Amino acid sequence: MCGIVGYTGSKEAFTVLIDGLKKLEYRGYDSAGIALQNDGRLEVAKAAGSIADLERKTRGKFEPVTVGIGHTRWATHGRPTDDNAHPHISCCENFAVVHNGIIENHLALRARLRDEESHRFRSQTDTEVLAHLIEEYYDGDLLLAVRQAVSRVEGSYAMVALSAKEPGRLVCARKDSPLVIGLGEGENFVASDIPALLAHTRKTYILEDGEFASLTPAGVVVTDARGARIDKQLFEVKWDAVAAEKGGYAHFMLKEIMEQPVAVRETLRQRIDAAAGKVTLDELAFTPDEIRNLEKIYIVACGTAYHAGLVGKFAIEKLVGLPVEVDLASEYRYREPLLQKGKHLVIVISQSGETADTLAAMRLSRESGVKVLAVTNVVGSSVSREADQVLFTWAGPEVAVASTKAYLTQLIALYLIALYLGDIRGAVAPALAAELVRGLRALPDQLGLVLAAERLEELRAYAARLARWEDAFFLGRNLDYAVAMEGSLKLKEISYIHAEAYAAGELKHGTLALITEGIPVIALATQQAVLEKTLSNVQEVNARGGSVFAVTQEGHREVARQVDAIFYLPPVHDLLAPVLTAVPLQLIAYYAAAARNCSVDKPRNLAKSVTVE
Numbered sequence: 001m002c003g004i005v006g007y008t009g010s011k012e013a014f015t016v017l018i019d020g021l022k023k024l025e026y027r028g029y030d031s032a033g034i035a036l037q038n039d040g041r042l043e044v045a046k047a048a049g050s051i052a053d054l055e056r057k058t059r060g061k062f063e064p065v066t067v068g069i070g071h072t073r074w075a076t077h078g079r080p081t082d083d084n085a086h087p088h089i090s091c092c093e094n095f096a097v098v099h100n101g102i103i104e105n106h107l108a109l110r111a112r113l114r115d116e117e118s119h120r121f122r123s124q125t126d127t128e129v130l131a132h133l134i135e136e137y138y139d140g141d142l143l144l145a146v147r148q149a150v151s152r153v154e155g156s157y158a159m160v161a162l163s164a165k166e167p168g169r170l171v172c173a174r175k176d177s178p179l180v181i182g183l184g185e186g187e188n189f190v191a192s193d194i195p196a197l198l199a200h201t202r203k204t205y206i207l208e209d210g211e212f213a214s215l216t217p218a219g220v221v222v223t224d225a226r227g228a229r230i231d232k233q234l235f236e237v238k239w240d241a242v243a244a245e246k247g248g249y250a251h252f253m254l255k256e257i258m259e260q261p262v263a264v265r266e267t268l269r270q271r272i273d274a275a276a277g278k279v280t281l282d283e284l285a286f287t288p289d290e291i292r293n294l295e296k297i298y299i300v301a302c303g304t305a306y307h308a309g310l311v312g313k314f315a316i317e318k319l320v321g322l323p324v325e326v327d328l329a330s331e332y333r334y335r336e337p338l339l340q341k342g343k344h345l346v347i348v349i350s351q352s353g354e355t356a357d358t359l360a361a362m363r364l365s366r367e368s369g370v371k372v373l374a375v376t377n378v379v380g381s382s383v384s385r386e387a388d389q390v391l392f393t394w395a396g397p398e399v400a401v402a403s404t405k406a407y408l409t410q411l412i413a414l415y416l417i418a419l420y421l422g423d424i425r426g427a428v429a430p431a432l433a434a435e436l437v438r439g440l441r442a443l444p445d446q447l448g449l450v451l452a453a454e455r456l457e458e459l460r461a462y463a464a465r466l467a468r469w470e471d472a473f474f475l476g477r478n479l480d481y482a483v484a485m486e487g488s489l490k491l492k493e494i495s496y497i498h499a500e501a502y503a504a505g506e507l508k509h510g511t512l513a514l515i516t517e518g519i520p521v522i523a524l525a526t527q528q529a530v531l532e533k534t535l536s537n538v539q540e541v542n543a544r545g546g547s548v549f550a551v552t553q554e555g556h557r558e559v560a561r562q563v564d565a566i567f568y569l570p571p572v573h574d575l576l577a578p579v580l581t582a583v584p585l586q587l588i589a590y591y592a593a594a595a596r597n598c599s600v601d602k603p604r605n606l607a608k609s610v611t612v613e
């Protein structure tokens with residue numbers, strides 16, 4: 001959620017840092033700052049608010065120096081104030097530090113540094129102890145001082161340090177928080193995330209836990225905690241720089257919704273044998289016996305990824321014939337799940353691959369000897385590196401905080417996993433597998449139909465009405481309920497309209513009391529097996545004056561007679577319907593938020609990647 005950029009080279013560092021930080025704005029932040037190395041001194045500027053504010057306040061105030069570090073902070077320890085913004089400097093002002101993560105023992109370290117070594121602290125942050133520790137240990141070599149400083153620290157860090165006394169040098173370290181080195185010609189970069197580097201280089205080193213890097217314009221040296229040199233493998237970034245830009249759309253979120261046909265096609269690419277009507281996941285290396293011996297599957301994730309997991313449960317139970325438990329990672333990690341090595345498989349889902357709770361859940365599972373299969377969108381992410389097996393979603397970088405294309409590709413990944421496991425276990429009838437494979441292949445075009453201009457207008461018109469309300473309800477049964485939960489989350493997180501998702505059959509157990517004249521109710525009715533039941537719940541809403549907008553499949557004409565407005569999806573296999581059903585809900589949320597002038601891409605209080613518990 002916080003962003004780091006560091007630069008050493010011959011360009012004006014101020015501009016490189018500010019531009020790099022802007023590329024990380026999507027991570028969410030509430031203050032920003034930079035430190036520049038200038039002729040034996042450090043110059044620091046930081047402020048609560050946006051990077052644009054910081055830029056306005058400081059542009060032209062610094063000499064054009066060529067080495068510096070920058071940071072965007074999302075407050076955890078200490079409020080979002082100028083003082084708490086990074087970089088943090090030591091007492092002598094010779095050392096500056098930017099840091100992502102949490103230093104768990106910062107209070108004890110702060111007390112010792114203050115009481116025994118007379119250090120003066122300027123902020124309430126955990127990070128500031130790092131600057132003082134470095135000052136404490138510094139004896140002419142910044143790398144050595146950083147190594148000693150982090151050896152005192154418990155918790156997680158991606159950090160970069162700058163010293164006034166070592167011209168052109170940056171030193172960085174990582175544990176449990178991502179950090180990437182960008183390699184240039186006569187210049188080098190470090191960042192918490194690849195988009196900050198793309199304007200300059202595609203050649204990177206992905207730092208691993210316990211690694212340190214020393215950067216100068218001439219080169220990068222990576223070492224371990226003992227100082228032994230590590231030969232890093234070059235990671236060539238394939239992402240297109242413009243893939244991280246907004247293109248012609250008003251918001252990243254809309255751009256990403258519109259990219260879904262491509263994202264789904266990419267995620268299916270090379271994973272389907274159309275002629276055989278089968279899924280071929282060559283990247284997974286489970287042995288057939290490992291799969292046949294399974295008795296149960298856990299799916300663990302947070303937020304939207306959890307909602308994808310709820311759909312995955314239906315697909316896996318139907319196609320693999322194994323029971324599936326879906327857990328929120330924050331609950332799972334503290335509930336002592338009854339894991340059995342060899343008999344259980346844990347599937348973790350995380351777009352970013354850095355979500356703290358999901359990572360912890362994965363580690364806990366692996367410690368018990370159970371294999372973990374990760375579904376993630378970020379190559380090189382912590383989840384992807386630590387899981388036993390990984391199935392990447394190929395959604396491309398997702399910038400808007402509200403997840404859309406990542407969610408849809410997570411659904412695709414889960415269908416692929418279900419068909420793959422079901423095939424190996426002989427649990428899925430070949431005819432059904434072939435039908436679903438055909439259905440999956442048709443989805444990109446069907447998504448294109450749902451995203452046609454006139455369909456967007458239907459949704460925009462409905463959202464304009466919805467935007468006037470402060471409460472809304474989503475109803476559905478079975479798979480529709482799983483998607484209703486995602487639709488409700490989407491609406492509340494970006495439009496700030498209070499929304500609740502209910503299993504339609506639960507209405508009369510309490511929620512019906514909240515249905516009053518005109519209240520917007522979005523009913524999902526795509527599942528043939530429970531259509532009648534859902535429609536009788538719609539009648540319950542109608543009888544209390546609620547205003548129902550239904551999403552259903554073409555062919556379910558009977559729905560139209562019972563609702564105020566309707567959105568038809570192209571005919572789709574019921575099991576795959578969530579991939580289409582989610583899209584109008586994303587768009588309703590988007591248009592409602594835009595109509596309410598909300599900060600669509602960066603909703604208040606939220607961050608893209610939740611790397612703290």
Ligand code: F6R
Pocket residue numbers: 302303304305306349350351352353354355358401402403404489490493608609610
């Ligand atoms: C909501 C949203 C979040 C994330 C959640 C998990 O739109 O994006 O609920 O799904 O924070 O994030 P990842 O998938 O990165 O682990």
